[in-house]
């Protein structure tokens with residue numbers, strides 16, 4: 590049986606057509622600014638989000654961290670949701686690289702409100718850090734790929750303008766939010782001072798992320814990217830994969846969302862398994878298996894023996910993520926394996 594790898598949407602390999610596009614890319618040295626393919630991609634993505642400029646970076650972590658560094662001075666503070674990737678999974682980079690204080694807001698399915706932000710902004714006082722940045726994550730990974738509502742984004746943006754805060758979007762999976770809601774990327778793009786997006790997740794590219802914003806932000810981000818070691822040379826090979834994916838891999842994400850919903854509705858019927866169906870809004874499904882008497886690690890190991898890969902994230906919590914290498918037959922194989930393991 591083929592292996593069904595549901596650990597993450599980062600596991601996809603470039604397709605034959607994508608590899609062809611990469612092999613044929615027009616090349617140049619991007620640190621000198623003369624890689625024609627990456628320049629074309631940066632202009633295209635900036636336009637998609639309705640913004641002036643964009644900058645290719647090697648990873649989503651670097652994208653977020655370049656933006657935080659661009660907006661802050663050491664001792665400033667950033668507000669974000671308590672299970673944001675920036676907080677939980679970026680190896681304390683905000684503290685180490687930018688010397689900033691991180692202030693988590695406990696949200697609901699990854700979402701917090703403008704009132705939450707307003708109530709946490711510190712006073713201008715000699716004792717306090719300067720609250721400087723608000724970051725939202727859309728979709729929110731740890732909550733199950735949940736979508737941050739656009740009207741709440743608009744309200745938070747208004748608070749940020751009023752209180753002179755910078756507003757950042759961790760849009761590693763904004764493509765999924767765009768496909769699931771039909772909201773144009775530019776409608777999201779208008780509200781933020783900086784946006785970071787990933788190409789190596791739902792879009793199925795091997796490597797790469799991008800920072801998007803004003804020309805001034807991107808000029809600053811280019812220097813910080815170099816300082817962080819993210820200035821690369823013939824990036825064209827990676828950029829060509831992204832240009833291919835933007836043409837062929839965006840709309841198809843609706844299939845990943847259907848497959849995730851199928852997995853969630855099937856797996857939530859298993860005895861002892863809990864799934865928040867309201868959180869299954871895009872391509873991520875979290876299962877709580879405490880009621881089965883097994884640990885997440887047990888279930889992960891037993892699934893692996895049946896050629897199904899999920900990932901235990903927590904003692905009794907597992908994650909399954911759908912992507913372009915998992916079709917409906919693969920999901921059926923996964924459901925059958927779960928049924929055997931949890932019987």
Ligand SMILES: Cc1ncc(COP(=O)(O)O)c(C=O)c1O
Nearest residue numbers: 648649650651674726730759761
């Ligand atoms: C929401 C979110 N932001 C940022 C990242 C970081 O991306 P990378 O692994 O490319 O550093 C991830 C990775 O999964 C993510 O889920």
